[in-house]
Amino acid sequence: xxxxxxxxxxxxxxxxxxxxxxxxxxxxxxxxxxxxxxxxxxxxxxxxxxxxxxxxxxxxxxxxxxxxxxxxxxxxxxxxxxxxxxxxxxxxxxxxxxxxxxxxxxxxxxxxxxxxxxxxxxxxxxxxxxxxxxxxxxxxxxxxxxxxxxxxxxxxxxxxxxxxxxxxxxxxxxxxxxxxxxxxxxxxxxxxxxxxxxxxxxxxxxxxxxxxxxxxxxxxxxxxxxxxxxxxxxxxxxxxxxxxxxxxxxxxxxxxxxxxxxxxxxxxxxxxxxxxxxxxxxxxxxxxxxx
Amino acid sequence: xxxxxxxxxxxxxxxxxxxxxxxxxxxxxxxxxxxxxxxxxxxxxxxxxxxxxxxxxxxxxxxxxxxxxxxxxxxxxxxxxxxxxxxxxxxxxxxxxxxxxxxxxxxxxxxxxxxxxxxxxxxxxxxxxxx
Numbered sequence: 264x265x266x267x268x269x270x271x272x273x274x275x276x277x278x279x280x281x282x283x284x285x286x287x288x289x290x291x292x293x294x295x296x297x298x299x300x301x302x303x304x305x306x307x308x309x310x311x312x313x314x315x316x317x318x319x320x321x322x323x324x325x326x327x328x329x330x331x332x333x334x335x336x337x338x339x340x341x342x343x344x345x346x347x348x349x350x351x352x353x354x355x356x357x358x359x360x361x362x363x364x365x366x367x368x369x370x371x372x373x374x375x376x377x378x379x380x381x382x383x384x385x386x387x388x389x390x391x392x393x394x395x396x397x398x399x400x401x402x403x404x405x406x407x408x409x410x411x412x413x414x415x416x417x418x419x420x421x422x423x424x425x426x427x428x429x430x431x432x433x434x435x436x437x438x439x440x441x442x443x444x445x446x447x448x449x450x451x452x453x454x455x456x457x458x459x460x461x462x463x464x465x466x467x468x469x470x471x472x473x474x475x476x477x478x479x480x481x482x483x484x485x486x487x488x489x490x491x492x493x494x495x496x497x498x499x500x501x502x503x504x505x506x507x508x509x510x511x512x513x514x515x516x517x518x519x520x521x522x523x524x525x526x527x528x529x530x531x532x533x534x535x536x537x538x539x540x541x542x543x544x545x546x547x548x549x550x551x552x553x554x
Numbered sequence: 555x556x557x558x559x560x561x562x563x564x565x566x567x568x569x570x571x572x573x574x575x576x577x578x579x580x581x582x583x584x585x586x587x588x589x590x591x592x593x594x595x596x597x598x599x600x601x602x603x604x605x606x607x608x609x610x611x612x613x614x615x616x617x618x619x620x621x622x623x624x625x626x627x628x629x630x631x632x633x634x635x636x637x638x639x640x641x642x643x644x645x646x647x648x649x650x651x652x653x654x655x656x657x658x659x660x661x662x663x664x665x666x667x668x669x670x671x672x673x674x675x676x677x678x679x680x681x682x683x684x685x
Binding site for chain 1: 562564565566567568569582583584594595596597598599622623625627632634636
């Protein structure tokens with residue numbers, strides 16, 4: 264049985280932990296709102312970009328055959344997996360769920376004898392993959408100095424990806440991240456960045472013959488890096504929102520658990536104090552009776 | 555009365571402008587062109603330069619855009635830009651920064667698209683004169 268003093272110390276320590284988790288929860292909530300707003304603002308651009316690329320891609324297919332950036336990547340041998348995680352921990356299963364998905368994809372591709380390379384974004388994913396797959400790493404993007412995701416960051420990543428693609432380092436690029444479904448639910452997902460596949464239904468639905476200036480192929484070469492940067496940007500933004508949502512939920516749980524623990528410890532504390540008082544009373548009474 | 559049409563200028567991080575306009579002058583990749591209502595559907599890339607549109611009575615508005623892509627379709631014009639700055643807020647420094655960024659890229663030996671960068675630099679220097 265711990266002494267009264269020990270219990271008191273433990274209650275105080277849990278109380279201060281609760282204060283910290285509560286504060287982190289509120290910070291995450293504020294950051295989540297910001298991240299969501301910024302994701303919202305980026306959406307019209309991303310949607311329009313996708314529509315234009317679809318239109319262009321279907322045009323190119325009709326005119327000049329194949330562009331190197333287009334295709335479904337079905338018979339490819341070299342894969343680049345981009346694992347986008349957070350720079351910080353304490354956000355529940357956020358990082359490990361992405362890593363888990365990436366790992367299962369690695370296992371799947373290895374069993375098909377494909378060549379795999381890994382590029383990590385965010386420290387946490389790298390740490391977790393480091394143990395098993397260090398030899399597959401080809402690069403890392405550090406986001407720890409960026410308070411919010413900017414399109415510039417996404418552009419840099421996209422330029423890097425494209426130059427690697429042109430050098431033939433890989434044929435298919437897939438990015439792993441957490442899709443933001445709601446504040447309490449984030450779904451680990453993967454998205455194929457390269458080669459660009461387009462939805463033929465989308466393009467056909469409009470069925471308008473556009474005038475292209477300069478020709479489709481040239482615009483496409485110009486727009487694909489932009490479209491990839493945009494995809495990366497929206498993926499990173501969703502990831503940022505998911506991270507904050509996940510952290511908020513985790514910290515909410517932690518705060519609640521701390522509360523329960525304090526209740527339990529307080530009961531223990533009261534009980535042992537009562538026991539001590541009763542003990543003393545018994546001693547006094549039996550002392551008095553003995554006289 | 556000139557017919558109006560929808561124009562939206564969108565950058566990756568926010569909507570820059572959205573509204574009804576009478577005409578848009580676009581710095582196209584192979585030359586400036588003017589869009590009026592009922593323009594034929596077209597997609598074109600945009601070089602760095604000044605975008606001008608008139609909302610009718612309220613007069614002309616000018617934006618500096620640093621390249622992008624434009625889609626004209628069914629009286630809706632969407633312009634996706636890398637970045638856009640309001641005409642009267644453009645200062646020479648903004649454009650000079652862009653030029654020096656390109657210079658940095660050009661300085662890297664064996665970078666692949668030197669011709670494109672060179673052209674872009676010319677466009678920017680042209681824009682710099684117009685400020």
